[in-house]
Amino acid sequence: IWAVPFVPLLIWPFAGSWLYPAPLPTIWGDRAWSYLVSPGARVGQALFNSLSLALVVAFAAVALGLPAGRALALGRFRGRGLAHMVFVLPAIVPPQAAAFGLHATFLRVGLVDHWLGVALAHLVPVLPYVVITLVGVFSNYDASSEQQARTLGAGPWLRFRAVTLPLILPGLLVAGLYAFLISWSQVLVTLLIGGGAVMTLPMLLLAFVASGDHALAAALSLVLLVPAFVVLGAAIRLSRTAGAPAGGGRIA
DSSP states (O other): OOOHHHHHHHGGGGGEEOOOOHHHHHHOHHHHHHHHOOOOOOHHHHHHHHHHHHHHHHHHHHHHHHHHHHHHHHOOOOOHHHHHHHHHHHSOOHHHEEEEEEHHHHHHHTTTTSHHHHHHHHHHHHHHHHHHHHHHHTTOOHHHHHHHHHHTTOHHHIIIIIIIHHHHHHHHHHHHHHHHHHHHOHHHHHHHHHTTTSSOHHHHHHHHHTTTTTTHHHHHHHHHHHHHHHHHHHHHHHHHOOOOOOOOOOOO
């Protein structure tokens, strides 16, 4: 049953005319694909914006979430529960409320209608899931390996590169891939902060849907789904090894 919505999605891009109640298009054609590759469709720019945003946001979210996840999982300090709640709060707050709050804030600092503003706004819904993932990774982490490396004279960077990173790498990659997927599919935040000046594939899809052109909307949906399925497949594959014990790297 879950696959039923995908059947029209696969047919519409190749339909020249598909009127109710015909079970299949009465005219077939490639109009939708021809338009998508034309300069007027702006698909290339939207694809570039979507990819650059998702990649930068994923990297930034992992960089910020790594120390937070470690501290929340391994730290023993007062207020740890409150800190955990603060990090995951954006995932609980309705996205409309968060988006309007971001817009009001970014408007005052000049980040509205700007690529950087959209990237920073994407971090808000992305970071909680990265932190939650990395808390789970560090919950199964044995910090004694770092202590052994320290007694052998390894400095902080060498301990991280040779001991910590090999142990947490599968979980770290899973967190990054999920961050990519969440940023890749953002519409409301991009619309409010980007204001139409930063066009992404989900925003372009929204415009096609609003226009009532099913063939164009379906064709762009397939373009939007391909990277998402690739990344999701990689995340699922990596998640199978994320919880498995891994040996530390050799200190050299």
